[in-house]
Amino acid sequence: MALCFLIYGDLMFSLVCLGGRHLNLVQSQRSLTIFNESIDACKQLFEDVESPDLKTVQGYPNLIPSLELEFSKLTSLGLDSCDGMKCLIDASKQQVPTTAFSNLRSLSLASMLALEELCNGPQPQGFLQKLETLSLRNCIEMIGAIPISQNLEELQVHQCGKMQVLFQTVELRGIEQWPNHHLSLRILKILQISDCNSLKYLFPMSAANNSLGQLQSLDIRRCSQLEEIIQGTEVLNISPQSLRKIRVSECNKFTSLSSLSHGHRLQELSVDDCPRLTPLIISAKIQKLELRRMTSEQLSNLDICNSEEEEQITEKDQTSSHDHQLQPICFPNLTLISIFNCENLKCLFPITVAHGGFPKLLSASNMQTLEIRNCSQLEEIIQDPEVSNISLQCLRKIKVENCNNLRYLFPMSIANILGGLRTLQISQCFGLEEIIKAREAANVCLYSLMEVSVRKCNKLTSLSSLSHGHILKSLTKLEIYDCRRLEDTFPISMTQGLPILNEVVLKNLPQFKGRDGNDIVLTLSSLQKLKVMNCPKLTPFIISAKIQELTLQRMKGRKKMSKMMVRGGSSVSMEYLKFSNFKELFDSSYNLSSLKLLSLMELTELQVIWNGPIQAKLKIHILTYHCSKFATIRELQLFACEELEQIIEKDQTSSKHHLQPICFPSLAEVIIMDCENLKYLFPITSAHCGLPKLKAISIGNVSKLEQVFEGDEANVSKDEEKVIHLSQLTYLELGGLPNLMSFSPVGYHFVFPSLEDLEVEGCPNITTRFRVDSKHSVHAETQASQSDDETIVEESATDQETKWPAGSDISWLFFKEE
Numbered sequence: 001m002a003l004c005f006l007i008y009g010d011l012m013f014s015l016v017c018l019g020g021r022h023l024n025l026v027q028s029q030r031s032l033t034i035f036n037e038s039i040d041a042c043k044q045l046f047e048d049v050e051s052p053d054l055k056t057v058q059g060y061p062n063l064i065p066s067l068e069l070e071f072s073k074l075t076s077l078g079l080d081s082c083d084g085m086k087c088l089i090d091a092s093k094q095q096v097p098t099t100a101f102s103n104l105r106s107l108s109l110a111s112m113l114a115l116e117e118l119c120n121g122p123q124p125q126g127f128l129q130k131l132e133t134l135s136l137r138n139c140i141e142m143i144g145a146i147p148i149s150q151n152l153e154e155l156q157v158h159q160c161g162k163m164q165v166l167f168q169t170v171e172l173r174g175i176e177q178w179p180n181h182h183l184s185l186r187i188l189k190i191l192q193i194s195d196c197n198s199l200k201y202l203f204p205m206s207a208a209n210n211s212l213g214q215l216q217s218l219d220i221r222r223c224s225q226l227e228e229i230i231q232g233t234e235v236l237n238i239s240p241q242s243l244r245k246i247r248v249s250e251c252n253k254f255t256s257l258s259s260l261s262h263g264h265r266l267q268e269l270s271v272d273d274c275p276r277l278t279p280l281i282i283s284a285k286i287q288k289l290e291l292r293r294m295t296s297e298q299l300s301n302l303d304i305c306n307s308e309e310e311e312q313i314t315e316k317d318q319t320s321s322h323d324h325q326l327q328p329i330c331f332p333n334l335t336l337i338s339i340f341n342c343e344n345l346k347c348l349f350p351i352t353v354a355h356g357g358f359p360k361l362l363s364a365s366n367m368q369t370l371e372i373r374n375c376s377q378l379e380e381i382i383q384d385p386e387v388s389n390i391s392l393q394c395l396r397k398i399k400v401e402n403c404n405n406l407r408y409l410f411p412m413s414i415a416n417i418l419g420g421l422r423t424l425q426i427s428q429c430f431g432l433e434e435i436i437k438a439r440e441a442a443n444v445c446l447y448s449l450m451e452v453s454v455r456k457c458n459k460l461t462s463l464s465s466l467s468h469g470h471i472l473k474s475l476t477k478l479e480i481y482d483c484r485r486l487e488d489t490f491p492i493s494m495t496q497g498l499p500i501l502n503e504v505v506l507k508n509l510p511q512f513k514g515r516d517g518n519d520i521v522l523t524l525s526s527l528q529k530l531k532v533m534n535c536p537k538l539t540p541f542i543i544s545a546k547i548q549e550l551t552l553q554r555m556k557g558r559k560k561m562s563k564m565m566v567r568g569g570s571s572v573s574m575e576y577l578k579f580s581n582f583k584e585l586f587d588s589s590y591n592l593s594s595l596k597l598l599s600l601m602e603l604t605e606l607q608v609i610w611n612g613p614i615q616a617k618l619k620i621h622i623l624t625y626h627c628s629k630f631a632t633i634r635e636l637q638l639f640a641c642e643e644l645e646q647i648i649e650k651d652q653t654s655s656k657h658h659l660q661p662i663c664f665p666s667l668a669e670v671i672i673m674d675c676e677n678l679k680y681l682f683p684i685t686s687a688h689c690g691l692p693k694l695k696a697i698s699i700g701n702v703s704k705l706e707q708v709f710e711g712d713e714a715n716v717s718k719d720e721e722k723v724i725h726l727s728q729l730t731y732l733e734l735g736g737l738p739n740l741m742s743f744s745p746v747g748y749h750f751v752f753p754s755l756e757d758l759e760v761e762g763c764p765n766i767t768t769r770f771r772v773d774s775k776h777s778v779h780a781e782t783q784a785s786q787s788d789d790e791t792i793v794e795e796s797a798t799d800q801e802t803k804w805p806a807g808s809d810i811s812w813l814f815f816k817e818e
Contacts, residue, residue, distance in 0.1 A: 032049045032051065032052040032053070033052075033053045033055070034052070034053070034054050034055065034057060035055050035056060048073065049073070049074075050073055050074060050075045050076065051074070051075060051076040051077075052074070052076075052077060052078070053077075053078035053079075053080070054078070054079050054080070054082055055079075055080045055081060055082075056080070056081050056082065056083075057079075057082045058082065058083050058084055059084065060082070060084065060085055061084060061085060061086050061087075061090070062085060062086065062087050062088060062089060062090045062120075063085075063088050063089070064088065064089045064090070064096050064097070064100050065090065065094060065096060070097040070099055070100055071100055071101055071104075072097070072099040072100065072101075072102055072103060073103060074101060074103060074104050075103055075104060075105050075106070076104070076105065076106040076107075077101075077104060077106070077107050077108070078107075078108040078109075078110075079108070079109050079110070079112055080108075080109075080110045080111055080112075081110070081111045081112070081113075082112060083113060083114060084114050085112060085114055085115060086114050086115060086116050086117075086120070087115065087116060087117050087118060087119060087120045087144075088101070088118050088119060089101070089118070089119045089120065089121075089123075089124065089127070090120045090121065091119060091120065091121035091122050091123070091124070092120050092121035093121075096124055097124065098124045098125045098126055099124070099126055100124045100126070100127060101124075101126075101127055101128055102124075102126030102127070102128075102129055102130065103130055104128060104130065104131055105130055105131060105132045105133070105151075106131075106132060106133045106134075107128070107131060107133070107134050107135070108134075108135040108137075109135070109136050109137070109139055110135070110137045110138060110139075111137070111138045111139075112138075112139045112142075113138075113139070113140055113141065114141055115139045115141060115142050116141050116142055116143055116144060117142065117143065117144025117145075118144060118146070118147060119144075119147065120144075123147060127147060128147050128149050129149065129150070129151070130149070130151050131149040131151060131152055132149075132151050132152060132153045132154070133152075133153060133154040133155075134146065134149075134152065134154070134155050134156070135155075135156040135157075136156065136157045136158065136160055137156070137157075137158045137159060138158065138159040138160075139159070139160050140159065140160065140161050140162065141162060142160050142162060142163055143162045143163060143164065144163075145163070145164075145165045145166055145167055146166055146167055148167060148185070150186070150187075151187065152185060152187070152188050153187055153188060153189045153190070153214075154188075154189060154190040154191075155188065155190070155191050155192070156190075156191075156192045156193075157192070157193050157194075157196060158192070158193075158194045158195055158196075159194070159195045159196075160195075160196050161195065161196065161197050161198060162198055163196055163198055163199060164198045164199065164200070165199075165204075166193075166199065166202055166203070167185075167203070167204070185203075185211050185212060185215075186211055186212075186213055186214060187214045188212065188214060188215055189214050189215060189216045189217070189242070190216060190217045191215065191217070191218050191219070192217075192219045192220075193219070193220045193221070193223060194219075194220070194221040194222055194223070195221070195222045195223070196223050196226075197222075197223060197224045197225055198225060199223050199225060199226050200225055200226060200227050200228075200231075201226070201227060201228050201229065201230065201231040202220075202226075202229050202230070203229065203230045203231065204230075204231050205230065205231050205232045212243075213241055213242065214242050215242060215243050216242050216243060216244050216245070217243075217244065217245045217246075218243065218245070218246045218247070218260070219245075219246075219247045220247065220248045220249070220251060220254075221247070221248075221249040221250060221251075222249065222250045222251070223251050223254075224250075224251070224252055224253065225253055226251045226253065226254050227253050227254060227255050227256070228254070228255060228256040228257075229256070229257060229260060241265060242265065243260060243265060243266055244265065244266060244267045244268065245266075245267060245268040245269075246260060246266065246268070246269050246270070247268075247269075247270040247271075247272075248270070248271050248272070248274055248277070249270070249271075249272040249273060249274075249292075250272060250273045250274075251273075251274050251277075252273075252274070252275065252276070253276060254274045254276060254277050255276045255277060255278075256277070257277070257280070257281070265285070266283050266285070266286060267286065267287040267288065267333075268286075268287060268288040268289075268290075269282065269286055269288070269289055269290070270288075270290035270291075270292075270338075271290070271291055271292070271294070272290075272291075272292035272293055272340070272341075273292060273293035273341070275293075275295050275298070277298065278297060278298045280298060284332070285332070285333045286333065286334055287333045287334055287335045287336070288334075288335060288336040288337075288338075289334060289336065289337050289338070290336070290337075290338035290339075290340070291337075291338065291339050291340070291342065292338070292339075292340035292341050292342070293340065293341035293342065293343075294339075294341075294342045294345070295342075295344065296344040296345065299342065299344075299345055332365060332366060333366060334366060334367045335366055335367055335368045335369065336367070336368065336369040336370075336371070337367065337369070337370050337371070338369075338371040338372075338373075339371070339372045339373070339375060340371075340372075340373045340374055340375075341373070341374045341375070342374075342375050342378075343374070343375065343376050343377060344377055345375045345377060345378050346377050346378060346379050346380070346405075347378070347379060347380045347381070347382075348372065348378070348380075348381045348382065365393060365394060366394050367392060367394060367395055368394055368395060368396040368397065369395075369396065369397045369398075369399075370395060370397070370398050370399070371399045371400075372399070372400045372401070372403060373399075373400075373401040373402055373403075374401070374402045374403075375402075375403050376402070376403070376404055376405065377405055378403045378405055378406050379405050379406065379407070380406070380408075381400075381406075381409060381410060382410060382411065382414055392414070392417060392418065393417055393419070393420055394420055395418060395420060395421055396420060396421065396422045396423065397421075397422065397423040397424075397425075398421065398423070398424050398425070399423075399425040400425070400426050400427070400429060401425075401426075401427040401428055401429075402427070402428040402429070403428075403429050404428075404429065404430045404431050405431055406429050406431060406432055407431055407432060407433050407434070407437075408432065408433065408434045408435065408436060408437040408465075409426070409432075409435050409436065410436055410437070411436075411437045412436060412437060412444070415436045415444050415446070416444070416445065418446060419445060419446070419447055419448055420448050421446055421448060421449055422448050422449060422450045422451065422474075423449075423450065423451045424449065424451070424452050424453070424466075425451075425453045426453070426454050426455070426457060427453075427454075427455040427456060427457075428455065428456045428457075429456075429457050430456065430457065430458050430459065431459055432457040432459060432460050433459050433460065433461075434460075434465045435460075435463065435465050435466055436465040436466065437465075444465070444466065444467060444470060445470055446466060446467070446472060447471070447472070447473055447474060448474050449466070449472055449474055449475055450474050450475060450476050450477065451475075451476065451477040451478075451479075452466070452475065452477070452478050452479070453477075453479040453480075453481075454479070454480050454481070454483060454486075455479075455480075455481040455482055455483075456481065456482045456483065457483050457486075458483065458484045458485060459485060460483050460485065460486055461485050461486055461487055461488070461511075462486070462487065462488045462489070463480075463486075463488070463489050463490060464488065464489075464490055464491050464517075466490075467490055467491075467494060467497060470497065471494075471496070471497040471498075471499075472490075472494075472497055472498055472501075473497075473499055473500070474500070475498055475500070475501050476500055476501060476502055476503065477501075477502070477503040477504075478501060478503070478504045478505070478521070479504075479505040480505065480506055480507070480509060480512075481505070481507045481508060482507065482508045482509075483508075483509055484509075484510055484511065485511055486509050486511060486512055487511050487512060487513055488512075488513070488517050488518060489517055489518055489520075489521050490517045490520065490521065491517050492517045492519075492520060494517060494520055495520055498520070498521065498524055498526070499526065500526050501521065501524055501526055501527060502526050502527055502528040502529065503527075503528065503529040503530075504521060504522070504527060504529070504530050504531070505530075505531040505533075506531065506532050506533065506535050506538070507531065507532075507533040507534060507535075507553075508533065508534045508535075509534075509535045509538075510534075510535075510536060510537065511537060512535045512537060512538050513537050513538065514537070514538045514539065514540060514541035514542075518538070518541075519541070519542065522541055522542065522543045522544070523542055523543060523544050523576055524544060525544055525546055525575075527543070527544050527546070527547060528546070528547065528548040528549065529547075529548065529549040530543060530547055530549070530550055530551070531550075531551040531553075532551070532552055532553070532555060533551070533552070533553035533554055533555075533601075534553065534554040534555070535555070536555075536556065538555075539555065539556065539557055539579060539580060539582075540557075540578065540579060540580035541578075541579055542576040542577065542578050542579070543576065543577050543579070544575065544576060544577075545575050545576055545577050545590065545591050545592070545593075545594070546575075546594045547577070547594060547595060548594050548595060548596045548597070549595075549596060549597040549599075550595065550597065550598055550599070551597075551599040551600075551601070552579075552599070552600055552601070552603060553599075553600075553601040553602050553603075554601070554602045554603075555579070555582055555603060556582055556603075556604070556605055557580060557581050557582045557583070557605060577590055577592075582603055582605045582606055583605050583606065583607050583608070583643075584607065584608045584611040584649075585600075585603075585606060585608070585609045585610070585611075586609065586610050586611065587611050592632075592633070593631070593632060594632060595632060595633050596632055596633060596634045596635070596666070597633070597634060597635040597637075598633060598635070598636055598637070599635070599637040599638075599639075600637070600638050600639070600641055601637075601638075601639040601640060601641075602639065602640045602641070603641045603644075604641070604642050604643060605643060606641045606643060606644050607643050607644060607645050607646070608644075608645065608646050608647075608648075608649045609644070609646075609647050609648070610647065610648045610649065611649045631663070631664070631665050631666060632666050633664060633666060633667055634666050634667060634668045634669065634693075635667075635668065635669045635670075635671075636667065636669070636670050636671070637669075637671045638671070638672045638673070638675055638678075639671075639673045639674060639675075640673065640674040640675070641675045641678075642674075642675070642676055642677065643677055644675045644677060644678050645677050645678060645679065646678075646679075646680075647678070647681060647682065648662065648682065648683065650683075662682070662683060662685055662686045662690060663686060663689065663690030663691070664682075664686060664690055664691055664694075665690070665692060665693065666693055667691060667693060667694055668693050668694060668695045668696070668728075669694075669695060669696045670694070670696070670697050670698070670699075671696075671698045671699075672698070672699045672700070672702055673698075673699075673700045673701060673702075674700070674701045674702070675702050676701075676702060676703045676704060677704055678702050678704065678705055679704055679705060679706050679707070679710070680705065680706060680707045680708065680709070680710035681697075681699070681705075681707075681708050681709065681710075682708075682709055682710070683709070683710055683711060684709045684710060684711030684744060684745055684748065685711070686709070687709050687724045687726070687744075687750075688724065691726060692727070692728065693728055694726055694728055694729055695728050695729060695730050695731065696729070696730065696731040696732075697729070697731070697732050697733070698731070698732075698733040699733065699734055699735070699737065700733070700734075700735040700736050700737075701735070701736040701737075702736070702737055703736075703737070703738060703739060704739055705737050705739060705740050706739055706740060706741050706742075707740070707741060707742055707743070707744065707745070708734075708740075708743050708744065709743065709744045709745070709748070710745070711744070711745040711748075721747055721748075721749050722747060722748050722749065723749045723750075723751060724744075724748060724749070724750050724751070725750075725751045725752075725753065726750060726751070726752055727753055727754060728754055729752045729754060729755055730754050730755060730756045730757065731755070731756065731757045732752065732755060732757070732758050732759070732778075733757075733759040733760075734759070734760045734761070734763055734766075735759065735760070735761045735762055735763075736761070736762045737762065737763045737766075738762065738763075738764065738765065739765065740763045740765060740766050741765055741766065741767060742766060742767050742768045742782045743766070743768040743780045743782060744768065744780070744782050745782065746782050746783060746784055747782070747783070748781075748782055749779065749780075749781045749782075750779065750780040750781075751777055751778075751779055752777065752778040752779075752780070753775075753777040754816060755777075755778040755814075756813065756814055756815055756816055757812070757813055758770065758778055758810055758811075758812040759810065759811055759812075760804075760808075760809060760810040761809045761810075761811075762809070763807065764807050765807065766806060766807055767782060767783075767806050767807075768780050768781065768782045768806065769781055769782075769783075769803065769804065769805070769806050770803075770804050770810060771801055771802060771803040771804070772801060772802040772803075772812065772814075773800075773801055774800040774801060776814055776816070778812075
């Protein structure tokens, strides 16, 4: 065993190495961490240490008396996976110091598989008297309860399957052994319990005497035998003044929250899969209410308590009669309602529950979010009332998911008061026919609606019920996915009704057609981001030429196409881009001056992206460059375009000796994957001052690629070398390119001064040689073929450079300093 101590003064700093493992001591906190099977070699350190952590320490059934120490100076202690340890203190056979663990404030025990209790036998007088936080995790044999600490603020107990009682009182110890049996947890703030399947209650009856006054958060999960929070269901008058949050999940026998759930300061209540918890009493002051996997009986026994008026409104049966008129059900502080996995729920707000049997107002004037998921029998969210008597003016977000019987979200009378709605998300509602159950000439006014997302609603054919021709002045984002019957978005009358819509996603819409209102959406001058994926009937279609980000995936041309027209009956003008032939995407007439991102995926017919002359003269100072019309493009992404042969079509009429440079002054990232017929990326002329901002090139599985930058080798004399700097390039990846012959034509020397990551793999035929110079700049040189001997001599010419033979795999990382 190698043992090394470096100790200065009174244990100011220590570093101990034991058998290749280590412990270290931090000066300010005097903390000690030990990884070892034995601690005999450093036992003397415990006299002055304050915060030890022992991990995988074996051979000790306890700490006291086994280590013959008091641990009186400890403020924090952590034990993890110390096999064989059954307790911290064993006082069953001998007297132990009264000050043992008397100053301990934090105790963490994890994976102590043999631990049965904290103290075996009579407890020392000061044992854990100052403890503030206690965490027990995966102590599967622990059966003893936790000693009472007046200072305990946070308690976490997880995976202690044999623990039957949390707190040590007279129930476990005789009065002679444990005289202070009254429970007092006056400053306990946080309690988290999970996977403790022998617990039947958390607190004894003595907790009812105002001993939980500071409790703020109660979180209980997966305790299969737990029946109640406080022992004895007759104890009802318990209302911690500070309790803000309650969560109870997957407790099959849980029957009562006592009166904790309707404390007037409670803000959040979450109940999940507790089938015996009924009635559930809810404070009218609640802010966030989350109900998951509730039975129909539970949902019909929701009781609302208004503590200020000292009255309770209870609806136990939808058909029950009432002897007197009930007051309106009011939730003035409610901001969120979540209903999950309630399979038998048919209506979230039936009239009889919402109005107490009378047409009274259901007021949730501050509710901002409504979430409903996995309610397979839900038919209506709110029953269609004769009068508009539901108040949801502040509702900002609605999210409905996997409710297959839902035919519409809201009746017209409710839609008219959703003026504050900003986000609408609907997913996997296979029976949804309309978003709003609208009548003719309906007056829907969702003037605050900003985002709409619809997924997998197979019966939905149109989104017209959201507007009925009225303006959606705030709508900025529209996403539609996997709706098999959807044909239209908004009616053609919405020509001026979408003034700021700037992002649209259309994916997997087999019936979506390029006409009428759909043209309105695609040609908006405000549209900046567009994704069109697998919409076979949309072709031909037109989009605004002001588009900034364009993604096309799995799109094809149609054999029979009508003549493309735009609004007003005129032919396609320079303001629009037409897509009808996916063999050649853009031609010379298009103005792409706004395009920043172009992503093309699985366009199996695509052969050329830019066809025809694409250059325009641009004077900068004295020099004249020929810049492409897509000078703003920053990202180019090409995936699985099998027939793609050229990104830019060669100008067959250009003189080979007078090629005009094509520049991409904003291009920063190029990603090409699985385009097997592509032979090169760009002409070599584009590298001459044409790629000043290029930062990343990634090319993979392009089997026919021969060159990255293509050009005529005859333009470079044998004695001349053209050096090109790509000063911003930080990432270069070339992988799975069996036919790649060179990075550039012979005679070209590329320099990458900022490169940090170079990856070359599966390019056996490449003749370009890569090297790193003494300043960590990467060079890519394509020269006439050399013999192996010449290569070896050059590679050994200097020790300050790193070189790789042509055709070798390379993985090089170097992070440049700022």
